[in-house]
Amino acid sequence: MLFGIEWDTSSEWAFAVSILPILLIGMWVTIQATVLGFFVAMVLGLILAVLKAAPLRIVSWPARALTEFIRDTPLLIQLFFLYYVLPEYGIILPAFLTGALALGVQYSAYTSEVYRAGLEAILSGQREAARALNLSSVRTFTHVILPQAIPRIIPALGNYLVSIMKDVPVLSVVTVLEMLNVAKIIGDRTFDYMVPLSMVGGLYLIMTLVASAGVRYLDVMLPKRGFPLR
Amino acid sequence: MEWTSYLPPLLEGAWVTVQLAVYSTVLGAVFAFAAGIGKLSHNRLISGISVVYIEVFRGTSLLVQLFWLYFALPVAGQIIGIDLRLPPVVAGILALALNIGAYGAEVVRGAIQAVSRSQREAARALNFTPRQTLRWILIPQALPEMMPTFGNLAIQNLKDTALVSLISLGDLAFRAEQIRNFTQDSTTIYTIVLFMYFGMALVLTAMMKLLERSVGRWRTAGT
Numbered sequence: 318m319l320f321g322i323e324w325d326t327s328s329e330w331a332f333a334v335s336i337l338p339i340l341l342i343g344m345w346v347t348i349q350a351t352v353l354g355f356f357v358a359m360v361l362g363l364i365l366a367v368l369k370a371a372p373l374r375i376v377s378w379p380a381r382a383l384t385e386f387i388r389d390t391p392l393l394i395q396l397f398f399l400y401y402v403l404p405e406y407g408i409i410l411p412a413f414l415t416g417a418l419a420l421g422v423q424y425s426a427y428t429s430e431v432y433r434a435g436l437e438a439i440l441s442g443q444r445e446a447a448r449a450l451n452l453s454s455v456r457t458f459t460h461v462i463l464p465q466a467i468p469r470i471i472p473a474l475g476n477y478l479v480s481i482m483k484d485v486p487v488l489s490v491v492t493v494l495e496m497l498n499v500a501k502i503i504g505d506r507t508f509d510y511m512v513p514l515s516m517v518g519g520l521y522l523i524m525t526l527v528a529s530a531g532v533r534y535l536d537v538m539l540p541k542r543g544f545p546l547r
Numbered sequence: 548m549e550w551t552s553y554l555p556p557l558l559e560g561a562w563v564t565v566q567l568a569v570y571s572t573v574l575g576a577v578f579a580f581a582a583g584i585g586k587l588s589h590n591r592l593i594s595g596i597s598v599v600y601i602e603v604f605r606g607t608s609l610l611v612q613l614f615w616l617y618f619a620l621p622v623a624g625q626i627i628g629i630d631l632r633l634p635p636v637v638a639g640i641l642a643l644a645l646n647i648g649a650y651g652a653e654v655v656r657g658a659i660q661a662v663s664r665s666q667r668e669a670a671r672a673l674n675f676t677p678r679q680t681l682r683w684i685l686i687p688q689a690l691p692e693m694m695p696t697f698g699n700l701a702i703q704n705l706k707d708t709a710l711v712s713l714i715s716l717g718d719l720a721f722r723a724e725q726i727r728n729f730t731q732d733s734t735t736i737y738t739i740v741l742f743m744y745f746g747m748a749l750v751l752t753a754m755m756k757l758l759e760r761s762v763g764r765w766r767t768a769g770t
Contacts (some may be wrong), residue, residue, distance in 0.1 A: 389748035401733035
């Protein structure tokens with residue numbers, strides 16, 4: 318029994334059907350962790366991107382080094398680091414939030430590059446034209462650069478949303494009850510790992526296919542020439 | 548305890564990590580070429596198997612794959628009466644290689660398809676068999692295009708090796724957890740371990756750059 322739901326081990330099919338609601342509870346946690354982690358990654362990534370673009374070397378260089386460091390070290394170790402080290406400095410977070418934070422930190426290195434590439438892809442002719450029209454640099458950014466960069470940035474961010482979803486099972490090591498952890502517990506108690514773990518594989522396939530289709534739809538739907546931001 | 552006393556066991560773990568990364572990357576490259584070329588095959592069966600392999604291993608989580616190979620496969624073997632219990636090392640290397648191979652397969656396919664059409668036509672005019680075209684015309688020109696992405700995948704794979712510690716393989720992440728349980732000195736241990744992974748990644752990046760350069764000489768002048 319898990320989450321108050323009994324399983325039925327009379328046959329493999331009955332077992333699969335009876336544990337599906339339990340796995341779906343785990344899936345809901347997976348989705349929550351994905352969304353929260355993605356949100357943190359978007360915000361931290363934007364901060365890193367702005368710092369890296371700073372004209373001052375003393376600001377941009379450490380930001381660049383930090384991005385490289387985050388990108389080249391494993392999520393698992395970053396998660397352990399946050400989980401064990403933050404409490405030593407008096408920051409005590411629930412495992413779920415620590416996990417979402419770790420996902421966000423790891424992927425902020427990737428999203429910051431997405432922002433940078435998206436902004437740099439706007440041809441310099443656009444900037445020059447804006448300058449010739451006597452637009453202020455703030456208006457150039459909000460009315461010329463940003464509207465054109467957004468359709469490039471969103472699909473790329475969407476791909477990282479899918480990657481984050483696939484990294485959520487790592488949070489099981491700090492006792493987050495996401496889908497894989499739930500399946501593992503069912504396996505530990507019934508000695509049948511094959512059914513729950515195969516179901517998790519299948520459910521993952523469905524989740525990533527749906528998410529990738531959503532990203533592709535966004536990519537097609539977004540106006541290539543940019544959004545009017547008014 | 549002095550922090551230097553952590554180093555010998557951590558280095559021992561790092562050596563296991565290096566071996567895991569090397570074996571799984573090499574095996575992953577084999578899978579990548581097999582599935583990437585297989586997907587382009589005109590044989591429906593071969594291309595079908597390649598597509599299913601790529602979609603399944605790209606669409607599910609590496610940790611799910613690892614747990615499946617380690618915990619579920621023996622149960623499946625029991626049902627059909629074959630002993631499929633894998634030692635942790637084999638399960639770990641296999642899961643990492645299958646995972647990275649699926650990502651690599653798409654890179655291989657893309658690079659081969661990107662070789663210009665006239666090259667295929669010229670090979671055909673010179674009476675090359677499809678196999679010879681692939682071996683002497685397509686792969687040598689596609690390899691330089693694959694290398695930068697392969698470099699990123701190799702780094703990805705190095706980071707992913709940390710997950711095999713969860714099936715009790717004594718790699719760097721596993722040793723770190725062991726020492727932490729013993730000394731409770733989390734900050735020092737995990738800081739050292741983060742820098743060790745970072746160092747390994749830097750070395751790997753440099754090696755991939757060298758490989759990229761040596762393969763780059765096959766790049767044709769015209770393209």
